[in-house]
Amino acid sequence: MRRYAHTTSLLLLLFFMFHLVVSEIPSNQRTTMINSIISSKTTRPNLLFLGISAETHIDTLESIDLSNNYLSSIPSEFMTYCGMLGGLRGLNFSWNILSGSLPNFDGFLKLEYLDLSHNSLSRTISLQMDGLVSLKLLSLGYNQFSGSVPTHLGKSMVLERLVLYYNHFVGKIPEDIANYSNLIEIDLSYNNLSGSIPDRFRELPNLQVLFYLQ
Ligand SMILES: *[C@@H]1O[C@H](CO)[C@@H](O)[C@H](O)[C@H]1NC(C)=O
Numbered sequence: 001m002r003r004y005a006h007t008t009s010l011l012l013l014l015f016f017m018f019h020l021v022v023s024e025i026p027s028n029q030r031t032t033m034i035n036s037i038i039s040s041k042t043t044r045p046n047l048l049f050l051g052i053s054a055e056t057h058i059d060t061l062e063s064i065d066l067s068n069n070y071l072s073s074i075p076s077e078f079m080t081y082c083g084m085l086g087g088l089r090g091l092n093f094s095w096n097i098l099s100g101s102l103p104n105f106d107g108f109l110k111l112e113y114l115d116l117s118h119n120s121l122s123r124t125i126s127l128q129m130d131g132l133v134s135l136k137l138l139s140l141g142y143n144q145f146s147g148s149v150p151t152h153l154g155k156s157m158v159l160e161r162l163v164l165y166y167n168h169f170v171g172k173i174p175e176d177i178a179n180y181s182n183l184i185e186i187d188l189s190y191n192n193l194s195g196s197i198p199d200r201f202r203e204l205p206n207l208q209v210l211f212y213l214q
């Protein structure tokens with residue numbers, strides 16, 4: 001049973017007035033301060049609204065951790081804004097109640113880890129993440145994604161960890177996954193996949209962990 005299944009009706013508005021905060025602190029403290037604002041956890045449900053000023057540029061912001069909240073969607077303004085952040089390396093939206101399709105990641109050129117695990121995201125995945133040219137860790141476990149296992153996971157092919165367990169992916173394991181020659185870990189367990197592990201996976205020089213439990 002999902003932890004937050006009973007919390008869908010309440011409304012929480014969180015407003016991040018970046019421009020007010022940023023203008024008053026020295027630049028070397030900005031990342032920390034903004035991280036702590038963004039990371040501030042709430043025990044109250046539900047919808048989170050992020051209001052971000054378009055004129056603000058916080059290039060020192062390295063990671064955004066919004067895990068363990070009650071977020072039911074990611075506003076498109078947030079995606080647009082974060083896509084432009086020159087130094088953003090990590091985005092963590094795990095343990096929320098996000099539903100619908102995976103958003104498109106436009107920009108995000110430095111993003112190295114993306115954690116959207118433990119949500120209710122669904123539908124198929126095609127090219128939404130292809131532009132994530134620095135992506136090293138992708139965690140989409142415990143969602144309801146369907147269709148085939150995605151193979152477009154950052155077109156510069158630097159992915160190291162691919163965690164897709166507990167979804168509804170169907171069909172065979174695509175051998176194109178082996179194009180990501182830096183892969184260290186692949187976990188495809190508990191989907192609705194059929195067939196065996198492609199021979200090409202044996203060619204992956206760094207592969208240490210491969211889980212395919214059904
Ligand atoms: C994201 O946040 C969760 C919960 O706070 C944590 O367990 C997980 O390790 C984080 N993911 C990454 C990639 O750091």
Ligand SMILES: *[C@@H]1O[C@H](CO)[C@@H](O)[C@H](O)[C@H]1NC(C)=O
Pocket residue numbers: 151152176179
């Ligand atoms: C993987 O590599 C093969 C050729 O080696 C290519 O035909 C295929 O399009 C590549 N797939 C992806 C998803 O990059």
Ligand SMILES: *[C@@H]1O[C@H](CO)[C@@H](O)[C@H](O)[C@H]1NC(C)=O
Pocket residue numbers: 168170171192194
């Ligand atoms: C799993 O896939 C098979 C065929 O590939 C299909 O018949 C079955 O309904 C699927 N089950 C689920 C739970 O999606």
